[in-house]
Amino acid sequence: MTAAGNTLDVSYVGLASASALVLVAVAISMWQQLGLARGFIVGAVRAFVQLFAVGYILVYLFLNPRWWLVLLALAVMLVAATGTATRRRPGKAVRGSRRVLWTISGSAMLLSAGLTLAYVTQLVVHVRPWYDPRYLIPLFGMIVGNAMNGAALAAERLASEMDSRRGEVEAYLALGALPARAAAEPVRRALVASLIPSVNGLMVVGLVQLPGMMTGQILAGQSPLLAVRYQIVVAFMLAGATAMTSAIVVLWYRRTFFTPAAQLAARVPV
């Protein structure tokens, strides 16, 4: 990652003129009375503040690389992702207490994202020193971002399948089936739903749009072929991490739908 020299700078004047593009969205929202104008403005301000904050933190980390500071940053990212994955969305029935879901999603992401990051940075890319924030932080961000979506989709889908297939699940239980067998179909469907984006992502990568990381590297002046290699690593890494996260979330979350006596737990109001 050298060659910042041949990258064009974005000046503050440039940034200001870019905000005109958000104003287009605001204008359309007001014109069609979408009620989204406020959201766009707040979102734009937040994007500005959040990204600059992250930028300064990264600059600090890159200048003062300490392994514990890097791990701390990764922990903060993980916590933020867990919060997002378990946030209740209107109209989406996610059952069980939020704390339970938080524990499940957080642990699943910690395990799968942690393992994937270690594998990629130490065995595939050979990052030295092992904690080099220039690699660990952006890679972890991508892994956790994808795992987060997988976890949220998986949990949401499992809850809705368990609800709509309640009769089938209970019919299995009544025949003496173990909960794992009774919930096999909801589990399968939840896993499929959470993994479809990964499969589709692999199928169209590079065809529709250049992935963010590759775009970034190319804009930063890297050879497209090096960018491609990184992108392949990233695509595989995301598929693996998302699958692992979804599987852990679904199989663990499934348990919360049953009592120890293999009964369907009482429905918790959402």
Place this chain on the structure above:
Amino acid sequence: MLNGPDRASLGRDDPASPLFSLRHVTQQRGDVTILSDLTLDLPRTEVTALIGPSGAGKTSLIRLLNRLDDPSAGDVLFDGKPITSYPVFALRRRVGFVFQRPTMFDGTVADNLRVAVSLGAERQTTETPDVARVLEAVGLDGEYATRQADRLSGGEQQRVSIARALMTRPDVLLLDEPTSALDPEVAERLLSTVVQLSRDRGVAVVMVTHRLSEAQRASTFTVMLEAGRLVEAGTTKQIFSSATQARTRAYIASTE
């Protein structure tokens, strides 16, 4: 689990002991009391009917008998022992449950029946019931085995549900309003099948029904519930000819 001493000590040699006993059973869902301090014996008989207006707690009661639910308070005894003392999976294979609305699994009728066998731990040691014979017992001829289960009519699906429950060779069959979704003629035939099955196979049937004519015709013992409480229980003959409780007489009169 099923073939060990448990099955041998079923207590069938003591026909006077109740099949199920409820002792001060209360069932609550949130703030709602569904069953209230219910104490009751269900005898070993061919068909027991649970009757009473909707909301009486009939379904909630039979769900306790194969532990689809556990009561909030009180004890349920099966064969004289606390129902919780049986391994729950083995219990459910001895006490089958047929739901009000049948749920067919994917595949053919035969697939549906074989799944029931495959779920149990006992399949290696006991002979599995023959699909064709079980279908015959519920009044479906062998040709049904290869039909897609989810394309059958409501009445046929309910027969398949019963057949599926029979595949685990249960001692007891719990039926939750098995005929409520069927038209009267189909319901009538299904009921005859249930009575026949109970006689031929020695399966004790406990049946929830809102059709009093069914209870009167099919059952030997009747339990009248209202608002989660026991009104009275007795032989079907006695309940329908000379009920001791005014509410039972009123209920029977109102639905005739």
